[in-house]
Amino acid sequence: MEYFLQQLINGIALGSIYGLIAIGYTMVYGIIGMINFAHGDVFMVGAFIALISFLGLMAIGVTFVPLALILVLVVAMLLTSAWGWTIERVAYRPLRSSFRLAPLITAIGMSIALQNFMQVAQGARVKPLQPVITGGFEMFEGDNFAVTLSNIQILIVLTTIILMAVFWLIIDRTPLGRSLRACEQDRMMAALCGVNVDRTISLTFVMGAALAAVAGLLYLLYYGVIDFFIGFIAGIKAFTAAVLGGIGSLPGAMLGGLIIGLIETFWSAYFTIEYKDVAAFSMLALVLIFFPSGLLGRPEVEKV
Amino acid sequence: MEPPVREKPRLVPALIDAALAAGLAFLLFCLVLGVRTVDGVRGLTLEPRPVLLAVVVGIVFIGRLALNLFWWDRDWRFPKLPFTGRSEKATGARAAGDIYRIGLILIGLAAVFPLLGLVLNNVFGANLPLLYLIDLSILVLTYVMLGWGLNIVVGLAGLLDLGYVAFYAVGAYTFGILATTFGWSFWMCLPLAGILAAFWGIILGFPVLRLRGDYLAIVTLAFGEIIRVVLQNWTELTGGPNGISNIPEPTFFGLEFAFRGDNTFHQFFGLPYDPVYGSIWLYYIIFMLALITNVVTLRLRRLPIGRAWEALREDEIACRSLGINTTLTKLSAFATGALFGGFAGSFFAARQSFISPESFTFIESAIILSIVVLGGMGSQLGVAIAAVVMIGGFEALRHTDSLQLIFGAGFDPTLYRMLFFGLAMVAIMVWRPRGLVSTRQPSVTLHKDAGAISGDLVSEGRG
Numbered sequence: 001m002e003y004f005l006q007q008l009i010n011g012i013a014l015g016s017i018y019g020l021i022a023i024g025y026t027m028v029y030g031i032i033g034m035i036n037f038a039h040g041d042v043f044m045v046g047a048f049i050a051l052i053s054f055l056g057l058m059a060i061g062v063t064f065v066p067l068a069l070i071l072v073l074v075v076a077m078l079l080t081s082a083w084g085w086t087i088e089r090v091a092y093r094p095l096r097s098s099f100r101l102a103p104l105i106t107a108i109g110m111s112i113a114l115q116n117f118m119q120v121a122q123g124a125r126v127k128p129l130q131p132v133i134t135g136g137f138e139m140f141e142g143d144n145f146a147v148t149l150s151n152i153q154i155l156i157v158l159t160t161i162i163l164m165a166v167f168w169l170i171i172d173r174t175p176l177g178r179s180l181r182a183c184e185q186d187r188m189m190a191a192l193c194g195v196n197v198d199r200t201i202s203l204t205f206v207m208g209a210a211l212a213a214v215a216g217l218l219y220l221l222y223y224g225v226i227d228f229f230i231g232f233i234a235g236i237k238a239f240t241a242a243v244l245g246g247i248g249s250l251p252g253a254m255l256g257g258l259i260i261g262l263i264e265t266f267w268s269a270y271f272t273i274e275y276k277d278v279a280a281f282s283m284l285a286l287v288l289i290f291f292p293s294g295l296l297g298r299p300e301v302e303k304v
Numbered sequence: 305m306e307p308p309v310r311e312k313p314r315l316v317p318a319l320i321d322a323a324l325a326a327g328l329a330f331l332l333f334c335l336v337l338g339v340r341t342v343d344g345v346r347g348l349t350l351e352p353r354p355v356l357l358a359v360v361v362g363i364v365f366i367g368r369l370a371l372n373l374f375w376w377d378r379d380w381r382f383p384k385l386p387f388t389g390r391s392e393k394a395t396g397a398r399a400a401g402d403i404y405r406i407g408l409i410l411i412g413l414a415a416v417f418p419l420l421g422l423v424l425n426n427v428f429g430a431n432l433p434l435l436y437l438i439d440l441s442i443l444v445l446t447y448v449m450l451g452w453g454l455n456i457v458v459g460l461a462g463l464l465d466l467g468y469v470a471f472y473a474v475g476a477y478t479f480g481i482l483a484t485t486f487g488w489s490f491w492m493c494l495p496l497a498g499i500l501a502a503f504w505g506i507i508l509g510f511p512v513l514r515l516r517g518d519y520l521a522i523v524t525l526a527f528g529e530i531i532r533v534v535l536q537n538w539t540e541l542t543g544g545p546n547g548i549s550n551i552p553e554p555t556f557f558g559l560e561f562a563f564r565g566d567n568t569f570h571q572f573f574g575l576p577y578d579p580v581y582g583s584i585w586l587y588y589i590i591f592m593l594a595l596i597t598n599v600v601t602l603r604l605r606r607l608p609i610g611r612a613w614e615a616l617r618e619d620e621i622a623c624r625s626l627g628i629n630t631t632l633t634k635l636s637a638f639a640t641g642a643l644f645g646g647f648a649g650s651f652f653a654a655r656q657s658f659i660s661p662e663s664f665t666f667i668e669s670a671i672i673l674s675i676v677v678l679g680g681m682g683s684q685l686g687v688a689i690a691a692v693v694m695i696g697g698f699e700a701l702r703h704t705d706s707l708q709l710i711f712g713a714g715f716d717p718t719l720y721r722m723l724f725f726g727l728a729m730v731a732i733m734v735w736r737p738r739g740l741v742s743t744r745q746p747s748v749t750l751h752k753d754a755g756a757i758s759g760d761l762v763s764e765g766r767g
Contacts, residue, residue, distance in 0.1 A: 048335075052336065082328060086328060112722055113722075288523055
């Protein structure tokens with residue numbers, strides 16, 4: 001029982017990170033109907049920016065950890081958003097009116113380019129970071145097994161909840177959110193009603209990238225080690241999460257992220273750790289076969 | 305009437321635009337490129353690289369300025385490539401003939417190339433690096449074959465498959481396991497590998513082919529990864545991460561290409577030993593396999609099943625209302641594509657004589673798919689050209705010393721290969737979204753002289 005509880009906590013922390021990345025996928029898919037394949041690598045770039053800015057702040061003497069983390073968060077969100085914006089501008093916008101496969105191919109190309117750019121720029125070795133946030137609570141002790149809730153896990157879940165709340169407010173209450181939802185429903189009609197579609201799509205990418213940067217920072221703090229390849233697997237799993245929750249639905253993305261995180265953690269804990277990715281991917285296939293529109297998604301109506 | 309005089313490039317807006325681009329480049333690169341993380345004694349340390357950052361930002365500034373001044377405002381155009389772009393009916397017919405003729409010439413060249421090289425080297429004393437050239441051609445041809453195989457799935461049936469490498473892996477491992485445990489020969493395993501891959505195509509395809517478009521893509525990707533993870537972890541059967549080694553090469557009607565042995569090729573023909581013979585034989589095997597793929601595809605296009613594939617690509621709902629069994633049609637396309645993937649895989653295993661899960665990562669699927677899409681979906685010639693450009697071009701990059709003269713002695717082009725590859729995928733796609741050969745050959749025509757369909761009129765399937 002204690003073991004189960006511990007895995008539940010771990011799974012929720014991991015799932016929160018997946019959920020943050022999944023939002024980027026689900027928003028982009030909702031608005032322009034493409035799989036932003038490079039999003040996982042934007043997450044990776046965000047993690048690298050967080051790592052470097054954190055080390056930089058330490059080097060110039062900002063050693064008060066909460067202040068450093070907030071600064072890192074701001075820097076990472078800003079710079080990663082710039083990456084998200086640029087990728088959309090360079091690789092997707094010229095192809096927006098083209099056929100459906102074209103942006104997917106440029107997205108795959110961007111993903112390859114970003115991975116290898118980071119490998120060239122920062123080296124192929126894994127980048128360790130000594131634990132920044134340590135400690136935690138021992139919730140209760142069972143027979144020779146203590147359930148701990150570490151501070152970093154609390155931080156991850158809290159950050160995710162706060163960001164989700166802010167994000168939900170943006171989507172639900174601001175003019176930007178309104179135009180975003182309008183573009184999602186009907187881009188042509190939105191344009192006719194005076195919504196600047198290009199700007200809205202750009203902002204979607206910017207917000208997705210900013211959330212991916214937060215996920216990158218949390219991943220870095222949680223695992224303490226990153227490399228140029230983390231974006232691929234995390235990206236696929238986050239996409240799985242987005243599909244699982246119902247693509248286009250924000251709460252669905254979060255829910256899907258949590259489910260994927262839990263499946264992965266429990267599978268590693270009770271079965272074999274080697275096949276944890278297989279578990280997540282099989283889940284994806286099963287969900288798509290039996291609930292093609294995901295858990296919270298709207299069924300796709302085909303108009304002839 | 306006088307054409308309106310175009311205002312010549314305005315310098316100030318161009319400068320502002322370039323400065324903005326440079327500013328963005330600075331933001332993008334200031335941390336990830338301007339600072340390098342180095343392993344220090346106590347964890348990572350940072351090492352600033354201001355010069356590199358300045359150079360990159362400067363390149364962006366100058367490049368953007370040049371684009372503004374001389375490119376976007378230019379009043380000349382590229383001469384049009386043959387068989388591309390908007391075509392009238394007559395030019396369309398000519399383009400169709402062009403494609404056919406170019407294809408024949410390329411096949412002819414490919415057929416004589418190794419023998420020609422051999423004659424040039426041995427008779428005329430030329431000093432071509434023949435072994436290297438042939439190895440490179442084998443690699444390119446493998447990708448041509450894979451591209452053609454995937455073209456059936458993506459180009460003809462319009463199903464986006466991101467996990468094609470799974471069937472390649474099934475073919476490779478079938479041959480690898482059968483050859484090393486039972487000692488079966490390449491020629492026995494080749495059909496088996498294809499059939500097994502097609503079987504897997506059916507098994508994987510059956511549940512997922514109800515899905516459409518991107519969902520199908522992502523599920524095939526997931527299956528590709530599952531197969532790779534299984535290969536990596538099922539150590540008893542596949543050797544795990546160590547893979548399978550000592551896979552025998554294909555024999556020439558029972559003759560081996562080894563240096564010594566009972567039954568070797570050079571002894572039988574009384575020739576001096578030369579490793580190039582083995583390579584030439586492999587070259588012809590893959591050449592024939594690729595050609596078979598091509599011919600089968602072209603013939604299948606004219607059969608009812610091929611027409612059903614193309615109809616499915618154009619409009620699935622219309623297909624269903626016309627009474628075409630879409631599941632069966634999709635499944636047959638998937639299985640046929642997988643069949644050729646399996647053939648190519650078993651050839652790959654025979655050629656490398658070593659296989660491991662590392663050869664079957666997602667990046668391979670992405671490369672094959674990009675070959676198909678960059679070449680122009682559904683176009684056999686386009687796929688071949690794209691394979692030559694993408695694989696040949698980038699392999700050649702690996703061996704170019706001239707780049708070191710430009711970038712200094714420490715420049716290692718292999719590191720940058722995949723970076724350029726990714727950027728080239730983006731650039732080519734933005735430049736020619738319909739692929740290199742964008743016209744399409746109608747499989748059924750009303751009049752004899754009806755020609756190719758221009759790329760502008762071609763629609764694509766929604767999967």
